Amino acid sequence: MLFCLLSLQAFAKIDTPVHWKFKSTNIAKDQYAVTFTAQIDKGWHLYSQFLKSGGPIPTSFKFDNLPSASLVGKVTEKPAALKGFDQSFGMTIEYHEHEVTFTQLVHTTDPQAHLTGALTFMVCSGQKCLPPSDVSFDIPVSGAVTASGSSSKQLNSQKVTAAVAKPVAAHASAAGDHSLLGIFIAGFIGGLAAFFLPCIYPMVPLTVSFFTKRSGTRAQGIRAAAIYGLSIIAIYVGLGLLITAIFGASALNEAASSASFNLLFFAILLVFAFSFLGAFEITLPSFFVNKMDEKSDSGGWIGLFFMAFTLSLVSFSCTGPLIGTLLVEAVSKGSYLGPALGMFGFSFALALPFTLFAIFPSWLKGLPKSGGWLNSVKVCLGLLELALAFKYLTNVDLAYHWGLISRDLFLVIWIIIFSILALYLLGKIRLSHDSEVSSLSLPRLVLAMVTLIFTLYLVPGLFGAPLKGISGWLPPQSTQQFTMSGNGTGSDTKPSTGHKYAGLFHAPDNIDAFYDYDEGLAYAKKVNKPVLLDFTGWSCTNCRKMEASVWSDPEVLKRLKNDYVLISLYVDDRTGLSESEKYVSKVSAKAIGTIGQKWSDLQETRFDTNAQPFYVVLGPDGQPAAEPRAFDLNVQAYTNFLDKGINAAKKSLIVQNLN
Known part of the structure; x- marks a missing residue:
């Protein structure tokens, strides 16, 4: 038994994460500053003096009677304590890391006076806490550095077993990750939609044919297609990074709650929507496009890169509104990574088909032929952008309390837009540049059915239904003008009475x-x-x-x-x-x-x-x-x-x- 105890003692590790140094300095006639400096090992933290009851043991000092000296004021501590929420204690605590100095001023005329007593402290790491400990001190007040020590005598023998997490400031990382994933998915869907636009889809066979004919072997063709696809990704991600560099991270964070940004987004989306609906085309200067096209004739990687650049420029009349909408959404999320991540999703989805068709050219035979259905894709996207634009307008309306768009008016606008979309898909509405729809394809019929279902889902909202599935996109129910209960302010909301700002805001339920x-x-x-x-x-x-x-x-x-x-x-x-x-x-x-x-x-x-x-x-x-x-x-x-x-x-x- 004795051998076992000795063996355990030999291999046991005794934690001494805090090391104390004591010093007395003459700062004025008969007045001294006695300092207690704690050097704290990395990964540990020492608690401040100023903790509320019910939590960890605060650092404290007990001084013996001083017959020939007197204390001036209370013990101070520098630097200022850090603050954070401790999950185990369920409270906000103050603590120190690395090093902290406690100072007690002492007045004495006796050069032989000693300051004696004990200090009590408690330390924790991210995995454990050590029991509260005390350190005795005996410091000649008029002397220099006279003593140093570390925890020696425990105040109680009860072992602290609770693992106390290091207090840290709270951050919304989960929400941030969720938003970034949503931006990437939105970008990927946007890239797939862009692939079926009139200015890109017809170019797929031509581009793939170019790779296969220009390359001597199939392996060279695949390599050229991969470089082409990576170039597309690099170009669009570069655009996203450029947006971040121009606006800066702080401006992107403010955009989500900025009324000015939301009003600008509304105007931009209106322009993009009408462009897709055929009112006009957004194009880049021809000299710039021609210049990039000339460079694409260069051989090697550089030529392939400028081929991809030329595709991006030539197709801008179609992809511009989609890219703009995606960037608006990314910026409005408030993340500085949003624009680049959105562009990565967009370009990845756009580049993937070009690469795959170059690897498997036989797949081209299964592609639907180009036709009027490509223009239908543009019109559908234009109507969706028009609906999205009103979301940003309501943000401004609510922030400034203009009262222009109530919840039910917003729903009326969306019901009309999606009804038109359903009728368009069914071939009942045709724009001037559309081909006549003689018969409905199965995908078109399914999309029309989905749109009609969504439109009918919106209708009960006119009478006060919460519509939980899209509640995040709608104005609050407090703005509802009409409900079945007839109270005129939304059946599940009421203004707070007697409170400051009553009437400006309304809580739900x-x-x-x-x-x-x-x-x-x-x-x-x-x-x-x-x-x-x-x-x-x-x-x-x-x-x-x-x-x-x-x-x-x-x-x-x-x-x-x-x-x-x-x-x-x-x-x-x-x-x-x-x-x-x-x-x-x-x-x-x-x-x-x-x-x-x-x-x-x-x-x-x-x-x-x-x-x-x-x-x-x-x-x-x-x-x-x-x-x-x-x-x-x-x-x-x-x-x-x-x-x-x-x-x-x-x-x-x-x-x-x-x-």
């Missing part, structure tokens, strides 16, 4: 919400309820999806109505602040003059993010009670998230009663 941070927080403290801080926006599609798909769940809705104080802060609202409320941001140094700018600045300042939706659960004391959440349609996870705030409020009430 009859939730009595606040729209001012300070007002809502004061009310939560008064009634001892947790707060759901909802950073949202008029133009936030994912916010509407969360409200329609998650907030409407009975369990979630019950908690929001009965157990929470909801504070919804619209970061893109353009209502001006009063002169007394305007200020300059300490983070961005920008002038804050609107409601939206105020709440956006609050989100960036306190939570270090500017993404929406962003949900924070606060206890009645205003401190975070759970890790913040972003866009996630998992109802059970959201319910658990809300329960953490409810439990924090109950604990707070128990503590108040005990006191």
